[in-house]
Amino acid sequence: MQSATRLLQSIPVDELTGAISVPIYQTSTFVQEAPGVNKGYDYARTGNPTRRALENILATLEYGHSGYAFASGLAAIDAVVKLLSAGDQIVAIDDLYGGAFRLFEHVYRRFGIDIVYCDTTDPAQVAAALTDKTKLVWLESPSNPTLKVSDIAAIADIAHAHGAWLCVDNTFASPVLQQPIKLGADIVVHSATKYLGGHSDLIAGAVVAATEEIGLQLKFIQNASGGILGPFDSFLVIRGLETLPLRIERHCSTALKVAQFLQTRPEVRAVYYPGLEEHPNHAVAKKQQPGGFGGIIALVLEDDTQEAATQVVTGTKYFHLAESLGGAKSLLCHPATMTHKSTPVAQRRAAGVADSLIRLSVGLEDAEDLIADLAQALDRLSEAKETLKEAVREAEAQLA
CATH class of the missing domain: 3.90.1150.10 (Aspartate Aminotransferase, domain 1)
Structure with a gap:
């Protein structure tokens, strides 16, 4: 199946009505038949059918296990960093997006997470920067704003050899041009505000996990922190994906x-x-x-x-x-x-x-x-x- 067909066929037809467009479930809560007995949804922060449809599409596009939609690209980045603990280290690309740099330096460094920057276009520099505290390698490829391109497969091997995860910000390339998980990445993030939405009319973020283990942790963080994407914006991203x-x-x-x-x-x-x-x-x-x-x-x-x-x-x-x-x-x-x-x-x-x-x-x-x-x-x-x-x-x- 070609990529465009794969994308469009991943967008579901509504089972209840046959609607070709994913419905907007604009609701905060769901009626339960008995305590804990429901139709798969209980509260919209935990899960919403429109958001779930988007998250499944994202996972399909990025060849991952599961996807998670957030209120902004930075909320998505924030969720990934919350996988770490005080004392852990991130090795990140040196021309990191300014918003991510601000989050790393002025929020998470205060919480005891160390960040080291290097030119990730040279895998040897990445290898040299890794320590026994490194838990996450952070790439943008292409990077923002100097369009540096890092060898994802080579860096994935280096990160995994040191017991670290590799996260790739795939915003600039989009899943149409590049699928980092197929190249060895553990996590992919997007500012869905950009190419995924495509019309400059929404703010959204996305994370795709390569494995069930990482996905369960991200799902817990998404629900516990609450930075979820609303149903209308989820619909807008799905609408944008159709023409991606x-x-x-x-x-x-x-x-x-x-x-x-x-x-x-x-x-x-x-x-x-x-x-x-x-x-x-x-x-x-x-x-x-x-x-x-x-x-x-x-x-x-x-x-x-x-x-x-x-x-x-x-x-x-x-x-x-x-x-x-x-x-x-x-x-x-x-x-x-x-x-x-x-x-x-x-x-x-x-x-x-x-x-x-x-x-x-x-x-x-x-x-x-x-x-x-x-x-x-x-x-x-x-x-x-x-x-x-x-x-x-x-x-x-x-x-x-």
């Missing part, structure tokens, strides 16, 4: 054209996109994501300043300046002052998040229009630079 393969195909094809265009511009020092042969992790990406390389691009300007980046991100017409990604409309952001502003400057720069780095989320618009939009913004940057140079030359001439 088609959307991802368009995102990938357009992003490659945009990335290739950006390589031709003198204002751009570097373009990070795994689909480019020049990308340092292109071979690994091609192996892990045979269906495409996603819709996210990062670029670093030749003028590596926040001022230059601000001029570009406020000068586009079709790329809207906003946090988030993965929607139908193209977005762009400046991570240094937006998504990664909570990461210390020195650590951010060392991980490759330059002051002028701009992250593009390529939407479903026509490639030609998006390219023209970026071209005019970069043209204005060059014109402003030339105007400044001319003013400096005139000032110097007057002084002479």
Whole structure:
């Protein structure tokens, strides 16, 4: 069965009515026949039919044992970290999403969980960072925002040899392009706000467990902590999933054209996109994501300043300046002052998040229009630079 067919056939027809669309069970509780005797549901925090349908679909897509839907991507990450105990250690990718970094550093470090960061594109660095306290290796592949790609299978072997779990944030690739559990991961997380929902109209998170053992623990944490996804948002994610393969195909094809265009511009020092042969992790990406390389691009300007980046991100017409990604409309952001502003400057720069780095989320618009939009913004940057140079030359001439 091909992936698109597998996805669509995993969305159930309602057994009660035959509805082709999953019904929204907008209820807080369920009537019981007797104490403890019910139709499979007793309280909506513990379980809801709409959410259960989504969770089963997610598990199918990621080839896992079970899935769990949360109120946000960070709630999903939080649930995974709650699998650990004081004294445990996480080895994480160095250009970690700023929200995850904030959660790790300012919440869980206070609870006695240690976090070590390394460049996970080099499995040897991961191996060197592991200790007898390491219980979890945390990857983003591709990473946010520098699009680093780590060898999931190799790192899974390293983690398991040390008795640790491997968790992969698969938000950027989506299950259409990459299935980390098939590569050896124990846990997969998503900000379902992004490609899974796909329409910039919800906040949601997801966790998929590879085994029953991990799944039971996550289910307990989900129920005990209560950060569940509501039925209407669960319905919206299911609605978004129905078009995920088609959307991802368009995102990938357009992003490659945009990335290739950006390589031709003198204002751009570097373009990070795994689909480019020049990308340092292109071979690994091609192996892990045979269906495409996603819709996210990062670029670093030749003028590596926040001022230059601000001029570009406020000068586009079709790329809207906003946090988030993965929607139908193209977005762009400046991570240094937006998504990664909570990461210390020195650590951010060392991980490759330059002051002028701009992250593009390529939407479903026509490639030609998006390219023209970026071209005019970069043209204005060059014109402003030339105007400044001319003013400096005139000032110097007057002084002479």
